Amino acid sequence: MRKYLIAAAAGLGLAAQAAHATEGGASQYPNGAEGFMVGAAPPPGVYFINYTTWYSADRVNDSRGNKLPVKVKVDAVADVPRLLWMSPHQILGANWGMHVFLPLVHLDATLGGWSKREFGLGDMTVSPAVLSWHWKNFHMVSVLDFHLPTGSYNKNDPVNIGVNYLGIEPVLAGTYLSDDGWEASAKLMYAINTRNQDTDYLSGQAFHMDYTLAKHIGDWALGIGGYYYHQTTDDEPGAGGGANGNRGLAFAIGPQVKYDIAGKYSVIGKWQHEAVAENRAQGDKFWVKAIIPF
Template sequence: MSTQKRRNSVLRHVALAAGVSVGLSTAAMAAEGGASFYLPGINGPMAGFLPPEGVYFDNSTYFYDGSLRGGRQTLIGGNVAIDVKADIWANFATGIWVTPLEVLGGNFAVSATLPFGQPTVSAGGILNGPLINQVVGRPIAVSARDSILNIGDPVFTSMIGWHSGNWHWKVAAAVSIPAGAYQPGQLSNLALNRWVGDFSAGLTYFDPSTGWDLSTVAGFTVNGMNPATDYRTGNEFHIDGAITKNLTKELSVGAIVSHYQQLTGDSGSGARVGSFKGRTTAVGGTISYTFPLGQVPVTTRVKVLREVDVVNRARGTIGWLQISLPLWVPQAPKAPQVVSARY
């Protein structure tokens, strides 16, 4: 096998083992309604790697169980709520096309993500907002619970990736379009109902001979205004790190850590609980297994993280189940056959 073919074989295998990470969003109790575009744990092993030319599919299911207790207030769907508990599952189906185009010497790719899911959100009290009961013109605290299957905002991402030996790095720009099924006054919203831009850069060192993978991704999120609530979420920073080891060519295990921090405060007439700048750090582990489905290698990955340092957010446990596979990759050109002629 030629050096180029060996390299392509390694890259394809690594791409399947890692999938392609993109920006995703759902409720997590920071910013408006706790709905940050970035989700802890979405990036992991091979996060700086862009696979070879082809079409890939990644399906990521997110699970979250957390709460914001102690009488602390947050805004959800325009409602000022206290003692909030969130039990969420959300699915993110992503198609990725790594094009044959080169930009600045790197491979260019685009992806599209469609979220849907069911946030189950309950509040011990609603102090103000669309859900409040009015008694003699004076609001009273009432408990509330919402659990609705709904569609989130679609996300489109462009990426450029480079490779040099065991080093792989990429930059990405994602935009979340406010086109989901957002309902003002509803606690169970998957959509953010605001324009969001997320810009990130990732770096991976992967040694195929030892199976060690060291990856990190840092990003910056710019939030627009939610016109339904006149609430502008502040800008945010996030960073992820992962160390994993391939025990066999099918099985890998490792540790992951994520940190999120809101850099600027919330604003607008709807920001009735103040700037509400949040942060969280989550730590956990991951395991991945690849198996053949006919001729197609399919990779599954499980990630579990626990939030350990939290301000102005719910504290909880995060789970991810990811399934990645190639839909199409170009075949390597066949070497020309040499036919000897007899004279």
């Protein structure tokens, strides 16, 4: 059954992936979490940002994107509070800040004749280095994230909340916002994983990105967005994998909307359909995100 192992909630506790792609998911980050204005970090201050999401999948695909003959049903619901502090201090001309994510995950999964229902803390994410630059129409953020193995994990279970390894992820995000309200945003990430000491399995590295194209009209913004995921190195030892080293690939797209309240608060809703998935689960994600300054 290890061939179909799924990390149902990694990083922010949201990504469901098959270990036919990677044992625990080459990225602990929940693909698609960000979108509108992702390259524009807020001014100095303390911010509470809350992500609520539901991921649902009922299939696992092979290396050609075809459904594998195994019964799969995964529903992962997570609420992820994020605390962001942007300081007035500057490094290399950028405002410096820090953040921490605390994912709470409810997992309901069936794989073949095996099933599991669990609620608990997922893998936390912290960064002591959030740097942001601002120009007239362009904004940029650079981050070094550390994904900590704080989520529950049992090597004998094919589905877990945590992945049981440390992830290190450099991030570069940019936002272009034209004078007439057109936005193009992208968050580029590269996942580097350590070895799972319980299984001696090393998940491959991966490039992935969240993207958004949108139009701002008054307090509203409407657009499309999603994510692209591409595993760049083989899993090691890659037991049960194919000739391509279990490399995963995914592309998701869907509508999204943002509403600003009183110029201070923001609420975002979006749906993302995984149109392409290779060596991993394929499903849909729904998001509600709230941004609240203190």
